[in-house]
Amino acid sequence: HRLLLKAWKLVLQNQAHDSIYGSGIDPVHDENEARFLQAIEIASNVAYEAARVVAERGGFQAPPNAVARIFVYNPLNIVRSDVATVIADVPEEAYEVVDERGRRAPVQIVKVFEEWGRRVRLSFIAHEVPPLGYKVFYLVPAKGESEVMVDEGTRIENEFFVVEADAERGGELRIEDKETGMRLEGVGVIVDEGDAGDEYNYSPPRERDVKVISTSFKARIKRIRGPVFSKLLIEYVLEIPARLEGQRRSSEKAGIPVVVEVTLYRGVRRVDIRVELENRAEDHRLRVRIPTGLRVDRSYADSHFYVIERRIEPPKGEGWVEQPPTTHPQLFWVCVTDGVRGVTVANRGLPEYEVRDENGAVIYLTLLRAVGWLSRGDLQTRRGHAGPPIPTPKAQCKRHFTFEYSLILHEKGWLESKSYIEARAFALPFLTMQLEARDGERSSHSIISVKPVELVVTALKKAEDSGWLVLRFYNISGEKVEGEVTLGFKAREVWLANLNEEPLERLEVEEGSIRVSVAPHKIVTLMLSPLPG
Structure with a gap:
């Protein structure tokens, strides 16, 4: 608990106004990054050690030919079937996994580590x-x-999707949903634009903004097909202006090597995409383009305890100091839907999106912005300075990056289709661990179950000032929900509490379950006192 508190305080130190959204001098953000890395390392190690304690007793009668036990933890409050990836100290051979019911599933080697x-x-x-x-x-x-x-094919498929890449157009993707017939064309194109803005605001160059699109370059494509997943590896070099010269993009070019992985897993209704690149240019913005073909006037984005609806057309903003923004924040996903069909784009750590009407809704995900000033006074999108005019060369982000997002095609909207669940499954993968191959006492166990799926769990932790547990969830829907919380342990008491973890009302526990009515969009905090053992 003390280690987690230390990690939490490191994260809190990065929440200062000019730290969290990146509008500080370079040394400030060097410290921000160091704190985040420390927090990640501490939290990862605590999670690993806690899982190892639980996992030691996990399992059933080991098959006589077993070479390892694989522990899989699910951080979501749903029964879940999804891809699990684990690093194992076993020879490079053909394997399967078997569960307590004797069901076998194939295993596919992703990578071999020599280190x-x-x-x-x-x-x-x-x-x-x-x-x-x-x-x-x-x-x-x-x-x-x-x-x-492994071959040079350009088409992969699973039960749900067919994905084709066009090597002549930078690996541009065409995706077809086998069940609904929905098709997306021109997916995954990277768009590069000049950025004459600063750490506060994007602004295009005043004189000549050369827009570069990845479809202008030829790609090399490799296809991998196996029993668990099929993958397209797409490689090309994006040649873009090296920097700004005044308010013009330079004629000098910088080559940005790009590797895109497009993966379809067997039985998983997503198209997972990973982009790796080395940014070697300055003063530009890189985004990925996802045309949906849907005629809509608004988008829906995951936010804190709420799904926020935004109109695509911004307000006029007459007399505003800043132009009304067209880019917006998100947590795990953004969705556009016409009520009949929809496209939800999930992400891992890509907090900015824009939706434009370009003969149908097009979702843009921001990969990076590269700028050289904390504040500039000559933007097209804002009058005057927003802060001191200090050079910030490290904000040019000249380094290696990995970006991950996933496409979820569905019928109806995000709530009816439950695409938000699939998006959270992408954002919050299984935690896995290899253990020695021996018998265990329990093959599976749920610590806490929260139903129905409209109740989204956001925290399960130790209370700040006691040994109690805190469970927090919210109603993602606009309708009242009758919730049921089922405990995987015996509890002495359960209380309804506020966000300050102050008990408000004692709740009845009947056969290990607690029932609670949850109003639309309401946040619920429960405090639980487990019995010893």
Whole structure:
């Protein structure tokens, strides 16, 4: 608990006004990044050690040929089948996993590590992992060879989607939904624009903004097809202006190497995309373009305890100091829907999006902005300075980046289709761990279950001032919901509390369950006193 508190305080130190949204001098953000890295390391190690304690007792009667136990923890409050990836200290051979019911699932090797001894990264589909709980699988030798084919094909598919990449147009994607017939064209195109703004605001160059699109370049494509996933590896070099010269983009070019991975997993209704690039240019903005073909006038974005609806057309902003923004914040996802069909784009750490009407709604995800000033006074999008005019060369972001997002095509809206659940599943992957292959006492267990799915769990933690547990969730819908919380342990008391963790009302626990009525968009905090053991 003390270590988690330390990590939390490091994160809180980065919440200062000019720190959290990146409008400080370079040394401030050097310290921000160091704090975030420390917090990540502390939290990761605490999670690993806690999972290891739980996992030691997990399992069932081990198959005689088992080479490892694989512990899979699900951080969502739904029963979930999704891809699980684990680094295992086992030989590079063909494997399967088996669960307590004897069901087998294929395993596919993702990568072989030569460092610190030969280890492999394995992927498999972990079926029916309980909510806020774990399930144990045993890794066993496969009965046959795990057939993985590598070639120069440009098309992959699973039960739900067909994805094709156009090598002549920078690997531009065409996606077809097999169930609904919905098609997306021109997906995943990277758009580069000049950025004459500062750390506060984007602003295009006044004189000549050369827009560069990845479809202008040819790509090399490699296809990998196996029993768990199929993948397209798309590589090209994006040639863009090297910098601004005054208010013009330079004629000198900088080559940005780009690698795009497009992955379809068996049984998973998403198109997962990973972009790696080395930014070697200055004064520009990189975004990825996702045309939906939907005629809509608004978007829906995940935010804090709420889904916010925004109109695509901004207000006129007459007399405003700043032009009304067209880019907006998001947490895990953004969705556009016409009520019949929809496209939800999930992300891991990409907080800015824009939706434009370009003969249909087009979602733009911001990958990065590269600027050289804390504040400039010559922007087109804002009058005057927003802060001191201090050079910030590190804000040019000349380094290696990895970006991850996922496409979820669905019928109806985000709530009816429950695309928000799939988006959270992408953003919050399974936690996995390899253990020795021996018998265990319990094959799976749910710590806490919260139903229905409209109740989204945001925290399960130790209380600040006691040994009690705090469970927090909110109603993502606009309708009243009758909720049921099922405990995977015995509790002495359960109280309804406020956000300050102050008890308000004692709740009845009947056969391990608590019932609570949750008003539209309401946040609920429960405090639970577990019995020892």
